[in-house]
Amino acid sequence: MPNRVLDHARIPELPNPYFGKVRDCYDLPDNRRILITTDRISAFDRILAAIPFKGQVLTQMARFWFENTDDICPNHVLDYPDPNVVIGKKLEILPVEIVVRGYLAGTTSTSILTRYKKGERVMYGHEFPDGLRDNAKLAEPIITPTTKAFDGGHDEPLTADEILSRGLLSQEQWQTVSTAALALFKRGQEMVARQGFILVDTKYEFGIDADGTILLADEIHTPDSSRFWLADGYQKAFEEGSRPPSLDKDIIRAWVDARCDPYKDPVPEIPEALIEETSRVYIDAYESITGKTFEPDLAGETPLARIRERLSPYFSAA
Known part of the structure; x- marks a missing residue:
């Protein structure tokens, strides 16, 4: 369904555009x-492809979680x-991007x-002992913060001490976001466990509104x-030293990583079959984790x- 792919959302009638790796944004004059x-998929600090219905899955899945975590941390959503x-x-x-990890996992440089x-x-x-195996569960979830790269830059690892000494966040801000992130991660792990999944790691972005309140942003x-x-496939994969079965964009990351140095080399063209499989993974993730049926919005040409x-209605915004 090529005409159902949203590879960009460039709308010239909307004001103050900002185009990110996945989201195309517009700032209204009233602090909205x-x-x-979009359906773009990004990894290794670059855009790899466009996946049908991915943007709708992300928005609706984030909505599910925003609505189930607003008692922990307020978020930016209005409508x-x-x-x-x-x-x-x-x-x-x-x-500062707040990354929480519960397992020794990942494929990216950070x-x-x-x-x-x-x-x-x-x-x-954080100190790690020798002898840990790939994808081992950590003793407890940890925060591995990075710089928040804007305009396509690279995220760089940070420590809590560096965040404070470099003045990236105040002590109070760091306390607020780190406490919220660990609580959000715990809620996420508990909820997906009931659906038969493991929340391995995640990232959170926070921002400050016009009133000075720290809110959860993005997704x-x-x-x-x-x-x-x-969850059912984790132990067997761990014992075999293979990648546990997943419901995330690792399917694309792993394919690319196996064929080139994704930070330096041109990325091979991703097969259409893999793009379709990835779309199914996103839809399956939404349905499996939220317990809701995915209903693609097919309105419009x-x-x-x-x-x-x-x-x-927002075109008249100046």
């Missing part, structure tokens, strides 16, 4: 932001005018498994921001036409 989640669109409070995004296998034993201010516990393993129509 329009965030449109959902379309399944791919959030109207949120405009925030000053904090310059993941603790990648660095552990290179011989590092002190990472992000939460989606296949883009999180790694999910099937294309997803972009549908979104343009539903956002037309």
Whole structure:
């Protein structure tokens, strides 16, 4: 269904655009932001492909989690005018991305498994013993913060001490976001465990609104921001030293990583069959974790036409 792919959401009638790796955003003059989640898939600091219905899955899955965690931390959401669109409070995004990890896992250059296998034993201010195996469960979840790279830059590892000494966050801000992140992760782990999954690791972004309140932004516990393993398959895979069966974009990351150095080399063209399989993984993740049936919005000639129509009331914003 090629005409159902939203590879961009460039809408010239909307003001103050900002185009990220996955979201195309527009700032309204009243401290609101329009965030449109496209079907682009990003890893290794680059865009790899566009996956049908991925943007709707991400928006609706994040909505599920925002609604199930607002007692822990307030979030930026004001309205959902379309399944791919959030109207949120405009925030000053904090310059630190909060990554919480429960397992020694990952394929990117900042993941603790990648660095552990290179011989590092002190990472992000945490010490790791020798002898850990790939995908081992950590004694307790840890925060591995990175710089928040804007405009396509690279995230860089940080420690809590570096965050404070460099003035990236105040002591109070760090306390607020680190406490919230661990509580959000715990809630996520508990909820997905009831559905037969493991929340392995995830990232959170926080921002400050016009009143100075720290809010959860962007997305939460989606296949883009999180790694999910099937609980039933984890132990066997761990004992065999293989990758546990997952419900996240690792399927694309692993394919690319096996064929090139994704940080330096051109990425091979991703087969259509793998793109379709990835779309199914995203939809399965939504249905399995939320317990809801995914209903694709097929209104309009294309997803972009549908979104343009539903956002037309904002075209007069100056």
